[in-house]
Amino acid sequence: MGRRIVVADDHPMFRDALRLAIRGALPDADVVEAGTLGGVCAELEEGPAVDLVLLDLNMPGMQGFAGLVYLCAQHPEVPIAVISANEEPRVIRRAIDAGASGYVPKSARSEDMREALHTLMEGEVWVPPGIDLDAAASDEDAVLSARLASLTPQQVRVLMMLHDGMLNKQIAYELGVSEGTVKAHVSAILQKLGVTSRTQAVILARQMTAEADAPQETLRRAASDK
Numbered sequence: 001m002g003r004r005i006v007v008a009d010d011h012p013m014f015r016d017a018l019r020l021a022i023r024g025a026l027p028d029a030d031v032v033e034a035g036t037l038g039g040v041c042a043e044l045e046e047g048p049a050v051d052l053v054l055l056d057l058n059m060p061g062m063q064g065f066a067g068l069v070y071l072c073a074q075h076p077e078v079p080i081a082v083i084s085a086n087e088e089p090r091v092i093r094r095a096i097d098a099g100a101s102g103y104v105p106k107s108a109r110s111e112d113m114r115e116a117l118h119t120l121m122e123g124e125v126w127v128p129p130g131i132d133l134d135a136a137a138s139d140e141d142a143v144l145s146a147r148l149a150s151l152t153p154q155q156v157r158v159l160m161m162l163h164d165g166m167l168n169k170q171i172a173y174e175l176g177v178s179e180g181t182v183k184a185h186v187s188a189i190l191q192k193l194g195v196t197s198r199t200q201a202v203i204l205a206r207q208m209t210a211e212a213d214a215p216q217e218t219l220r221r222a223a224s225d226k
Contacts, residue, residue, distance in 0.1 A: 003051035003121065006043050008034040009083070010059035014106065018054065018083070025114040026121070037061030037071075044075050052120055053080040054104070057095070063160050065098050066205055069148050070156040072099030081120050093133050097145035102126035144204070150192045158185045162198055163205035 003026070007018050015033050022031050032047070034040045038061055044050055055071070057064050071080055081102035082095045092103045102125055104116045112129065119126040127133065151159065154175070161171045168182045175182070186198065195201050 003028075004030045004032065004048055006032050006034055006040060006050050006053045008040045008053060008059065009056040010035045011056075014056075021110065021113045022117060024110070025117045035059060037067050040071065041074075044071070044078060050078050052117075053078060054083045055080055055100075057082055057084055057086075063163055063205065065094060065148070066156060066160050066163070068095065068098045068100060069151070070153055070160070073149075073151070073156060074153040079120055079123065081116070081126070087128065089131055089133075092127055092131055094145065096125065096127070096133060097142065098148060103128065103131075147193050151189065155185050155189050155192070158182065159189055159201060159205055162186070162189075162202050 005022060005026075007015050007022070009015050009018070012035075015035075019031050019033070022029050032043055034043055036059060040053060040055065044053070053071070055068065056062070057068060061067060068080070068082065076099075079101035080099070081104055082100045083104045083106060084091075084095075085106045087105045087107070095103050101123075102116060102120050104113065104126070105128055108116065108128070116126045148156075157175065158171060161174065166174070168179050168186070172179045172182045186201075189201055190196060190198070193201055193204055195204065
């Protein structure tokens with residue numbers, strides 16, 4: 001039986017194209033699709049074992065790097081590779097620091113896609129040829145990545161809900177916990193992120209979302225808002 005790969009992107013046409021690319025590289029692979037963060041979580045938690053996730057940072061529910069950090073923390077045994085239209089070295093480095101096993105540009109040539117898939121399935125890290133992760137690093141990014149990595153999966157979920165403007169009682173209801181537990185999570189989040197207020201934490205969460213957006217995605221969203 002072939003290994004199971006989750007293709008997570010909110011654009012059906014791109015999912016179809018990626019499915020074809022996977023079939024060409026790994027003919028026996030069982031490819032399943034998801035269009036939201038919730039869909040990815042369902043496949044990881046309820047379905048058969050997953051061998052690889054190819055993840056778009058900008059689909060519904062993701063909130064950019066926050067969703068990536070959550071999935072990597074919640075499922076450390078599953079290789080998760082970002083697949084994105086954003087090819088900036090700094091963004092690629094941020095994704096790897098957040099826990100991604102690789103970073104595949106949506107513009108990747110077919111031969112690069114095949115190499116990426118085989119490398120990732122072997123448990124190794126893959127980034128585009130010519131990308132120097134050390135050169136793309138910055139002290140500020142390294143500090144923020146380390147702080148994000150220190151959050152537990154539940155704390156990342158709470159941060160994402162704060163980003164969505166939810167109140168403590170709403171978060172408590174959604175997670176099935178007490179308001180006191182939510183307050184404790186918020187306090188821990190503020191301490192780990194090195195901020196002093198919920199507002200500052202939300203600003204950091206928004207920054208993670210904005211930096212993960214590809215220029216193409218930003219233009220598409222702006223056009224759809226008109």
